[in-house]
Amino acid sequence: MTNRRAHSLMSLTLAGALVLTACGGGNDDSGSGGGGGGTSGEDLTIGVLLPLTGPLSPLGKEMLNGYEVARKTINDAGGIDGRQVVYEVSDAPTPEAATSVAGTLSADPDVSLIMGSYSSSIAIPASAVASRNRKLYWETGGVSAELTGRGLDYIYRTVVSSGMPVYQNGAADFITDVAATALGADAGDLRFGLTYTDDAYGTAGADAFTALAKANNLDVVASESYAASASDLSSVIEQLKSAEVDVLYAVGGITDAILLVRQSDELGFNPDLIVGNGAGFSDKGFVKGAGDAANGVVVADAVPLHISDDVLNEDLSPKYSEFTKSFENEIGYEPLTHATLGYAGAMVLFQEVLPNADPADVESLVKAAKAVDVQPGGTVAGFGVKFDETGQNERAGWYFMQYQDQKLVAVAPDEFAASELLIGE
Amino acid sequence: MTLVQVVVSGLLIGGVYALLASGITLVLGVMKVVNFAQGELLMVSMYATLLLNDGFGVHPYVALPLVTVGMFLVGLVLHGGLLRWTISGGHSQQIVLTLGVAISLQSLALLFLGGDYRTLQMEPFLGGSLQVGGISIGTTRLAAFVIAVVATGALLLLLDRTLLGKAIRATAMDSNAAQLMGIPVQRVYLVTMGIGVALAGTAGAALMPIFSVYPTVGVHLLLMGFVVVVLGGLGSVAGAFLGGLIIGVVEAVSSYLISASWSQAIVFAFFMIILLVRPQGLLRGDVA
Numbered sequence: 001m002t003n004r005r006a007h008s009l010m011s012l013t014l015a016g017a018l019v020l021t022a023c024g025g026g027n028d029d030s031g032s033g034g035g036g037g038g039t040s041g042e043d044l045t046i047g048v049l050l051p052l053t054g055p056l057s058p059l060g061k062e063m064l065n066g067y068e069v070a071r072k073t074i075n076d077a078g079g080i081d082g083r084q085v086v087y088e089v090s091d092a093p094t095p096e097a098a099t100s101v102a103g104t105l106s107a108d109p110d111v112s113l114i115m116g117s118y119s120s121s122i123a124i125p126a127s128a129v130a131s132r133n134r135k136l137y138w139e140t141g142g143v144s145a146e147l148t149g150r151g152l153d154y155i156y157r158t159v160v161s162s163g164m165p166v167y168q169n170g171a172a173d174f175i176t177d178v179a180a181t182a183l184g185a186d187a188g189d190l191r192f193g194l195t196y197t198d199d200a201y202g203t204a205g206a207d208a209f210t211a212l213a214k215a216n217n218l219d220v221v222a223s224e225s226y227a228a229s230a231s232d233l234s235s236v237i238e239q240l241k242s243a244e245v246d247v248l249y250a251v252g253g254i255t256d257a258i259l260l261v262r263q264s265d266e267l268g269f270n271p272d273l274i275v276g277n278g279a280g281f282s283d284k285g286f287v288k289g290a291g292d293a294a295n296g297v298v299v300a301d302a303v304p305l306h307i308s309d310d311v312l313n314e315d316l317s318p319k320y321s322e323f324t325k326s327f328e329n330e331i332g333y334e335p336l337t338h339a340t341l342g343y344a345g346a347m348v349l350f351q352e353v354l355p356n357a358d359p360a361d362v363e364s365l366v367k368a369a370k371a372v373d374v375q376p377g378g379t380v381a382g383f384g385v386k387f388d389e390t391g392q393n394e395r396a397g398w399y400f401m402q403y404q405d406q407k408l409v410a411v412a413p414d415e416f417a418a419s420e421l422l423i424g425e
Numbered sequence: 426m427t428l429v430q431v432v433v434s435g436l437l438i439g440g441v442y443a444l445l446a447s448g449i450t451l452v453l454g455v456m457k458v459v460n461f462a463q464g465e466l467l468m469v470s471m472y473a474t475l476l477l478n479d480g481f482g483v484h485p486y487v488a489l490p491l492v493t494v495g496m497f498l499v500g501l502v503l504h505g506g507l508l509r510w511t512i513s514g515g516h517s518q519q520i521v522l523t524l525g526v527a528i529s530l531q532s533l534a535l536l537f538l539g540g541d542y543r544t545l546q547m548e549p550f551l552g553g554s555l556q557v558g559g560i561s562i563g564t565t566r567l568a569a570f571v572i573a574v575v576a577t578g579a580l581l582l583l584l585d586r587t588l589l590g591k592a593i594r595a596t597a598m599d600s601n602a603a604q605l606m607g608i609p610v611q612r613v614y615l616v617t618m619g620i621g622v623a624l625a626g627t628a629g630a631a632l633m634p635i636f637s638v639y640p641t642v643g644v645h646l647l648l649m650g651f652v653v654v655v656l657g658g659l660g661s662v663a664g665a666f667l668g669g670l671i672i673g674v675v676e677a678v679s680s681y682l683i684s685a686s687w688s689q690a691i692v693f694a695f696f697m698i699i700l701l702v703r704p705q706g707l708l709r710g711d712v713a
Contacts, residue, residue, distance in 0.1 A: 052540065053535055053540040053640075054540060054639075054641060055542075055639070055641070057540040057541065058540075058541050058542055061540075061541075198686035224684070224685055225684060225685060225686040226680070226685030226686055226688075227685070227686060227688075227689060229645050230685065230688075231438060231441075231636065231645075231646070232434060232435075232437075232438040232673075232676070232677065233685070234430070234431065234434030234435075234677065235431050235434065235435075235677050235678070235680035235681035235685060235688075236680065236685050238427050238430055238431050238434075238681060239681065241427070242427050254542055254637075255542060255636075255637050258544065258637065263563065265553060265554070266553055266554040266561060266563035266564075266566075267430070267434075267554065267561045267563070268554070268556075268561050285541065285542050285543075285544065285637075288544055288546065289542070289544035289637060291546075
């Protein structure tokens with residue numbers, strides 16, 4: 001091959017590779033679907049913005065399942081003020097797609113408000129666009145503190161914020177009290193490791209843990225971040241191994257969560273306890289991918305699973321068991337965390353906000369949202385709902401579950417616990 | 426000791442990069458075609474391995490030869506049906522075509538198989554990991570590495586020792602002269618494309634026990650594949666192998682010594698330095 005030819009081929013290769021990366025990220029096939037009821041003037045249309053393709057899609061779809069069950073529940077009960085709820089479902093797999101999809105939904109006069117979006121990295125740009133266009137943004141999944149911390153007027157979030165005391169103290173109480181007791185040691189004597197993905201979700205979770213560790217004098221001996229697309233975590237695991245970590249706190253998505261647990265097993269890194277923070281660790285694919293390596297992993301998430309109706313308010317309707325039953329009928333398996341969060345968030349919107357507002361008027365929606373007052377135990381997710389001035393639900397909760405026989409069981413806080421924390425699984 | 430472990434892990438993942446790169450570099454060296462669909466062909470091979478396992482209980486390492494042969498046929502069809510028309514048409518036509526194939530395959534996978542992450546369910550292979558002098562080696566990663574070594578060795582032997590290999594090398598050097606010498610150049614192209622795609626098949630089957638598969642899984646790996654190809658020297662199969670190992674080790678060691686979130690930046694910075702210092706790549710092409 002001549003030199004000139006080699007050079008032109010090389011530059012073409014590089015240019016093409018760049019084009020390809022750009023193509024790979026943007027599966028922007030925003031479309032509508034899941035509506036079911038046509039678009040007559042009587043229907044109440046809600047824009048649903050979720051990542052339904054690409055790396056974030058498994059949990060995005062899970063949240064959509066929760067929305068669908070909520071929609072069916074409310075429509076079967078006669079709808080909202082006699083109007084049937086329909087969804088305008090749009091796929092937002094990346095922050096760039098989220099910006100354009102949020103723009104389209106905001107500009108649609110038939111869309112009353114936008115509901116989404118599971119991931120903070122999607123919610124942050126999408127809610128900014130919605131607010132700029134004076135459209136209410138109802139967030140049921142993303143927990144990054146930044147989301148409600150930017151002074152946007154039209155964002156309301158039912159799920160916990162990583163900046164809330166309950167999020168930080170919940171983890172602190174669990175680690176210093178429940179976990180340390182089960183490990184038979186003082187929390188100050190344990191060696192902690194932290195791993196996280198270097199995206200918005202990962203860094204938010206890591207910042208929260210670092211603040212917690214500082215406040216409680218925990219000894220964090222290793223702190224490692226990595227790209228969510230990493231194909232090999234052995235160097236991260238080696239760092240943890242040589243730091244002799246007792247308790248690992250891991251924040252991440254599903255592929256890296258599976259990779260972390262599997263490779264830890266392979267490389268002989270066996271901490272006494274692994275606490276996984278949300279997202280990847282509570283995905284139904286996690287147990288499938290990690291197999292028995294998942295057992296014993298504690299998951300911190302914004303909703304408790306497998307709870308009994310007794311721990312929730314008597315007047316909650318439908319009850320937790322009724323929700324799980326209709327979910328199993330509709331979707332075909334038990335609801336996991338993101339489905340439950342999506343369902344609970346959508347039901348608050350359908351039962352507490354929309355009946356008390358003019359869906360076409362954003363100021364009226366804001367007024368109704370500000371007036372929401374659901375007591376703790378008043379949703380299937382356990383928590384109550386009352387929004388503070390930033391639009392954050394100040395009654396949102398944070399819960400701990402453990403994989404036991406490859407099934408998530410609530411272990412803390414006490415009022416929701418269905419089993420003790422098991423060590424050495 | 427820990428550093429040794431990190432280097433070993435880097436070598437293992439490097440073998441995977443090498444396997445992916447060898448298919449690209451072969452096609453590039455012989456046909457002067459940059460195959461942007463190689464990542465998606467890898468994705469198709471991963472799904473094929475997964476579906477053979479899910480549907481018929483075929484162990485991934487048993488599926489490997491089946492998938493390799495199947496993908497060889499796919500390569501023949503791809504060349505015979507599409508690529509051959511663009512061979513004389515210049516790079517822009519070929520790039521648009523292979524990119525188009527890549528995007529179509531991604532979309533088809535999304536349509537028929539969904540965007541979910543899917544993982545192969547299998548019993549731990551040979552106990553999951555081996556302990557050698559205090560170093561743990563994941564058996565599935567070791568298997569992928571061994572497969573990469575065997576595949577690269579076989580390819581080099583084929584190019585070096587057989588009549589077909591001679592024809593391929595002659596075509597790579599000068600296709601007009603080769604034709605004048607009586608070498609059926611079009612048939613050489615056909616077989617080369619078949620082998621190139623078959624290598625994606627081998628890589629896919631070897632990767633499936635390690636990684637999850639989803640429609641865009643090829644994109645990130647392909648980017649690494651291109652870096653390896655250019656680093657190793659365009660058209661050099663041995664260079665691709667060497668380049669793969671170097672990239673794997675640089676990635677792992679920089680993750681360990683600096684930070685895992687910096688590893689990509691460091692790999693590409695290293696790549697830029699190599700381009701400045703030795704733009705022709707590490708080795709001269711075996712087939713170019």
